[in-house]
Amino acid sequence: MKALTLSADWVPKPGYDLTASERELRRPRNANMVWRSPRLSLGDAPDPSLLPDQVMLEVAAVGICGSDMHMYEAGADGYMIYPGLVCTPNILGHEFAGRIIEVGKAVRGLRVGDLVAVEEIQWCGQCTACRRGFVNHCLDIEEIGFTIPGAMAQYLPVRAKYCWKLDEIAAAYGEEEALIMGAMVEPTGVSYQGLFNRLHNWLPGNNVVIFGAGPIGLAAQALVIAAGAGRVIVFDPSTSRREIAMKMGASAALDPRDIDLDAAIMQYTLGRGVDYVVECAGFADKTIEPLDRCLAVNASIIDIGMGGDNPTLPIVAYKRMGVQYAGSLGHAGGPFQQVIRMMASGRIDMRQMVSARMPLDDAVAAFKRLESRQDAKIILQPN
Template identity: 30%
Template sequence: MKAAVLQGTKQIEVVELNVDSLSPNEVLVKVKSCGICGTDQHIYHGHPGSAAVHPPIVLGHELAGEVEEVGSEVSTLKKGDRVSIDPNIYCGTCKYCRRNQAHLCNNLQAVGVTRNGGMGEYCTVPEGNCYQISDEMTFEEAALVEPLGCVLHGFKKIQFSPLNKVLIIGGGFIGQLFLQLVKSQQVDAIIVSEPAENKREMLYQLGADRVVHPMDASGIEADVVIECVGRQDTMELAVQAANKGGQVLLFGVSAPDTNISVAPFDIFTKELVIKGSFINPFTHEEAIKLIEKKVVDVQSLISHRFTKEELPVAMENFQSLNIVKAIVKH
């Protein structure tokens, strides 16, 4: 098969690979669509993903396709089934898995991170990581179930009230997903901090009451602050902007060596609740339903589509291309 392989830091090559052998409990998926995640960019620049990455590896943990072949012990899927993939594979035996915190698994594996993923023509996936989708759902929508599932996990950590003013820091793809979910809560107001002018119209269409440039966000106060960028300045802003009794969700993926400066006195006197959110523990099925029922629109958020052959250049120039959400065409 043809696949885009990460050979090392900032090195992607499109090469011919043998299809990975199929274990008894796995299925072979013919990939129809694969999203390019911000985490893929982190991995491309030499940082870890949800787990450590050891090139050479085929990236792509947001994927969907058709079942091409099933292993000898597979009982719930058959050739031709349309599936969306939850990439995360838990060991089931570590203390976190046994405490119903499987996403914190000490032995976490993931399709497109620790094993070959969706930037190839085919991908082998455990049966339990495949979720069947309806004929009405597009494969592009199905590939974007995974990031919505991650957002849903973070979203569930927040308690919303109709009295809340909500600040979303970062109006990219993840911020746009959070915006749609927060809009469904009938909060008092939603403000989005986003520097890119080309995103403003979409943010208003999705339900923002106000969109501000980050330079103008320093005086804003909010009851709920959702940080979707992962930079030092935006994470510090998230804590500073929180009202007394406020909730702060740090969702954006930062570089491992990023540190922020926070005054503990502010956390104490404002009695803030600050939470993190990591991957998507068993939210995949619910995310599928949110897309099917049109509660969340992911299709219209796609800004770019690349072939595998275009990936090396696209990954190198990702920031300058003004990408909101990109898909690998198959």
């Protein structure tokens, strides 16, 4: 089958203390400390085989995520930008939907022909974190497109327990559009997890600031608007992405460069400040760190983006104002059902952020195109 593979050189940075497991498995938890000179290649890969608890997908749509870009791009030192768990060589792609073409003998509840979206986080269900309900923090985690083969390929076997059927979306929009929308369930689920499952304190009428108008940020915007937000202010340096944010209903979309973020937020909230800050850009040192007087009493900060340097936070100001800060990693299975229902009902339509649908043959060109950050989302269609 045809597939897009990420490769890089194993060159641990001086002073980075590899664990025995990282060294043995060549699976560092901090990819930006080990993998150098990342690169992409499109070519043939072995056809996958099926285990009894898996279904085989003919991949119909797969999105290029900011994390994919950060695995592909290198910093000034030549090392991968992405700071998380990565194995190479590996097939990329973790935001996807497909049609089931084969079912393992132990699978129940799914059949050939079903359209499904699939969880990226492959949780074990047995470790302490999973048993406590924090499956996105699984202690024995695998991640599609990061540590195990992903969906930028024609076919992919996945365990049935990670699949969510797209019947409701297909009934409303037809199968072709359901598969495109299905590829955006995962990134929208990441935003849902951060907004509604981390602090459990969302209130309609909240003034919201979102940093980053890429897929995660635009998904966060769509979700808070659907959930009754007051003013929604989006920051992104890309003119085209700001235009998309405005098209999708933002109250304001601003370039964060060379402005006083505190002053701008106070201006656009009429002096009332922000209740919910959502970091989706992956540069908390440049987005969250400067915020102080714009934070309303009892404000919440949800840090989703991965990348950049660790921020230095004004903890005294947080204490004075009762600010709550929560990191949010990936998704758990529950948001998939909620996101699918919101898409099917028309409450959110993430197709508005798709700037191009391209064949897998053009995958390398699509990554090059995204380097400028002018597109919000490109969908690859492997079949």
